[in-house]
Amino acid sequence: MERLKRHPVGFWVCSLPPSLWLLAFFLVPLGFVWVLGFGEKRGLIDVEITWTLENYIRALDPLYLGIFAKSIWISAVTTVICLVVGLPVALGIVFAPPRWKPVLLLLVILPFWTNLLIRTYALIAVLRTRGYVNFTLEWGADALGLPFEPLALLYNNTAVIIGLVYVHLPFMVLPLYAALERLDRSLIEAALDLGASQLRAFLTIVVPLAMPGIITGVILVFIPSLGSYLTPDLLGGTDSQMISNVIERQFKKANDWPFGAALSFLLMYVTFGALAIRAVLARRRERLVSP
Amino acid sequence: MRTAGPGRASSRRAPPGPLDYSRQTWMRLVLLGTFVFLYAPIATLVAFSFNDSKRNIVWRGFTTKYYEKALANEGLIEAFINSITIAVLSTVISAILGAMVAYLLWRFRFPLKPLYEGAITLPIVIPEICLGVAMLVFFSRIGWPTGLPWPFNLGQITIAHVSFSFAFVAMVARARMASFNPELEAAARDLGAGEWAVVRDVILPHMRPGLVAGALLAFTLSLDDFVITFFTSGPDTVTFPVKVYSMVRFSVTPEVNAASTVLIVITVAVTVLALWIQNRQGADKSG
Numbered sequence: 100m101e102r103l104k105r106h107p108v109g110f111w112v113c114s115l116p117p118s119l120w121l122l123a124f125f126l127v128p129l130g131f132v133w134v135l136g137f138g139e140k141r142g143l144i145d146v147e148i149t150w151t152l153e154n155y156i157r158a159l160d161p162l163y164l165g166i167f168a169k170s171i172w173i174s175a176v177t178t179v180i181c182l183v184v185g186l187p188v189a190l191g192i193v194f195a196p197p198r199w200k201p202v203l204l205l206l207v208i209l210p211f212w213t214n215l216l217i218r219t220y221a222l223i224a225v226l227r228t229r230g231y232v233n234f235t236l237e238w239g240a241d242a243l244g245l246p247f248e249p250l251a252l253l254y255n256n257t258a259v260i261i262g263l264v265y266v267h268l269p270f271m272v273l274p275l276y277a278a279l280e281r282l283d284r285s286l287i288e289a290a291l292d293l294g295a296s297q298l299r300a301f302l303t304i305v306v307p308l309a310m311p312g313i314i315t316g317v318i319l320v321f322i323p324s325l326g327s328y329l330t331p332d333l334l335g336g337t338d339s340q341m342i343s344n345v346i347e348r349q350f351k352k353a354n355d356w357p358f359g360a361a362l363s364f365l366l367m368y369v370t371f372g373a374l375a376i377r378a379v380l381a382r383r384r385e386r387l388v389s390p
Numbered sequence: 391m392r393t394a395g396p397g398r399a400s401s402r403r404a405p406p407g408p409l410d411y412s413r414q415t416w417m418r419l420v421l422l423g424t425f426v427f428l429y430a431p432i433a434t435l436v437a438f439s440f441n442d443s444k445r446n447i448v449w450r451g452f453t454t455k456y457y458e459k460a461l462a463n464e465g466l467i468e469a470f471i472n473s474i475t476i477a478v479l480s481t482v483i484s485a486i487l488g489a490m491v492a493y494l495l496w497r498f499r500f501p502l503k504p505l506y507e508g509a510i511t512l513p514i515v516i517p518e519i520c521l522g523v524a525m526l527v528f529f530s531r532i533g534w535p536t537g538l539p540w541p542f543n544l545g546q547i548t549i550a551h552v553s554f555s556f557a558f559v560a561m562v563a564r565a566r567m568a569s570f571n572p573e574l575e576a577a578a579r580d581l582g583a584g585e586w587a588v589v590r591d592v593i594l595p596h597m598r599p600g601l602v603a604g605a606l607l608a609f610t611l612s613l614d615d616f617v618i619t620f621f622t623s624g625p626d627t628v629t630f631p632v633k634v635y636s637m638v639r640f641s642v643t644p645e646v647n648a649a650s651t652v653l654i655v656i657t658v659a660v661t662v663l664a665l666w667i668q669n670r671q672g673a674d675k676s677g
Contacts, residue, residue, distance in 0.1 A: 110494070116490055117560075126509070188421060188424050212614075213658070217653060217654060218431065221431035326519055360527070366520060
C-alpha cells in the first residue's frame with residue numbers, strides 16, 4: 100500500500116475512469132430515482148418534483164404493506180427451506196471422499212450459471228397441470244387403479260417458493276460448505292467420545308462453528324429472493340405478486356413512475372437493513388472469538 | 391433421521407465410523423434428492439427439445455426439427471446476435487474498469503477508502519429491479535438518443551450491463567492480487583523498471599488469471615441478465631432472454647426448449663472454461 104502522493108499519475112489514471120463510470124451510470128441514475136420518489140404525476144409522462152411525501156405515505160397503504168410483508172414472508176420461508184436442505188448437503192460434500200468433492204461442488208455450482216429464465220421455464224414444464232410431476236402421478240394412480248385429479252402445482256405461492264428454492268439453493272450450499280470445510284473434525288469426535296449423540300454434537304458443535312457460513316448463506320438467499328421478479332412473475336398466481344412485480348407494474352402498465360420510484364427505494368432500504376443486521380452479527384461474533 | 395443402521399447394513403466393507411457421513415444412506419439420499427431436484431427440470435427441458443411431438447409430454451421419437459425451426463426464427467437469431475454483441479462489449483469494458491479498480495484498491499491508500507470500496511460493491515448488492523428501474527429513468531430523463539443504427543442502439547443495455555458487472559471483475563481481480571509477492575515489484579524497480587513497465591510486466595501478468603475469470607463471469611452475467619435488460623431494451627433492441635421471455639409468456643413449446651438448450655450449452659461451456667482457468671490459477675499458487 101502506498102500513499103497516492105508518491106504516484107499521483109498512476110492513481111488518477113486508475114481511479115478516474117471507473118469512478119466516473121460509477122458516478123455517471125450508477126449513482127446518478129439511482130439519484131434520479133430517489134428524487135423521482137418525491138415527485139407528483141402531471142399528465143401522461145410529466146412529473147413535477149414537489150418534494151411531497153405522498154408516494155411514501157401511499158406505500159404504507161395496507162395493500163402495499165401487505166405485499167411487502169408477503170415478500171418478506173416468502174423470502175423467509177425460502178431461506179429456511181434452503182438452510183434445512185443446504186446443511187445436510189454441505190455436510191455430505193465436506194465428508195465425501197476427496198475425489199468426489201470437486202465433482203459434487205461442480206454439480207452444485209453449474210445450475211447457478213444456467214440462465215435464470217431458462218431454469219424457471221424448465222420448472223413450468225415440470226409443474227404445470229399437464230407437466231411431468233402430474234403425469235408421473237397420473238401414471239402411478241392408473242397403475243394402482245386409483246382415481247386421479249391433477250394437482251395445482253403452478254401459479255400459486257407454493258410454486259413461487261419452489262422456484263425460489265430451486266434458484267437459490269447453491270447460494271446457501273457454497274458458504275455452508277466453505278464454513279464446514281474449515282471445521283476441526285476432532286471437535287466432533289471429542290463430543291461423540293464424551294457421549295454426545297450425533298444430533299447433540301451437530302447442534303452444539305457443528306452449527307455454532309458454521310454460524311458465519313450460515314449467516315452469509317441466509318443473506319445470500321434472503322436478499323435476492325426479496326428482490327426477485329421473474330420467479331413470482333412466471334410461477335406465481337394473481338395473489339403471489341411480490342414487491343418487484345408491483346414496482347415493474349408502476350413503471351410499465353400503471354405508468355406511475357413516482358410511486359414506483361418510492362417503492363424501489365423502500366425495497367433498497369429493506370435490503371440495506373438486512374445487510375446491516377449481518378454486519379452487526381459478524382462484528383459481535385468477532386468480539387466473541389477474539390476478546 | 392440419524393439412523394446409522396441401514397448404512398451399516400448395506401455396506402459390505404468396514405462399518406462406517408461416526409464421521410463417515412458420506413457412507414450413510416440418509417446422507418446419500420439427501421444428496422441424491424437435491425441433485426435430482428436441481429437437474430431433473432433442466433434435463434427434461436433438454437431431452438424434450440429433441441422430442442418429435444408438439445404438445446404431448448410423451449416421447450414420440452428423436453428429431454432436430456425444433457432446432458431448425460429456432461434457427462429459422464429471425465427474431466430469435468437477431469436477439470441472439472444482440473445478446474452476444476452486448477456481452478462481448480460489456481465484458482471488454484468491465485474487464486478494463488475492473489482491472490483499474492483492483493489495482494487502485496490493492497495499491498493505494500487514500501482518504502475515504504472504505505466508503506469508496508462500499509460504493510464499488512453497491513452494484514453487487516442492490517436488487518436487480520432497482521438498477522433496472524434506475525436505468526430506465528436515467529436514459530429517459532437525459533434523453534438518450536433512440537433509433538440509432540445497429541450496433542449503437544445497444545448502447546443503453548451495454549452501459550447498464552457494465553454498471554453491474556465491472557464490480558464483479560474488480561472483486562475477483564482484487565482477490566487475486568492478495569497473493570502477489572511485493573518483492574517481485576521491488577526487484578523490478580531495482581533493475582530499473584519504471585512505473586508503467588512494472589504494471590505491464592509484473593503486476594498485470596499476475597492479475598491475469600483473476601481478470602480472465604472475472605471477465606468470463608461478466609460475460610455470463612451479461613448473457614443471462616433479464617431484469618435489467620427488460621427495462622433498458624426497446625422494440626428493436628431485444629436480447630435473447632427478453633425474446634425467450636416473450637415466447638414463454640405465450641406457451642411452452644419445443645422451439646423454446648431448443649433455443650434454451652443452445653444457451654445452456656454456451657453458458658456451461660463458458661463456466662467450465664472459467665473453472666478450469668481458476669483451477670490452473672490455484673495450481674500456480676501452490677507450485
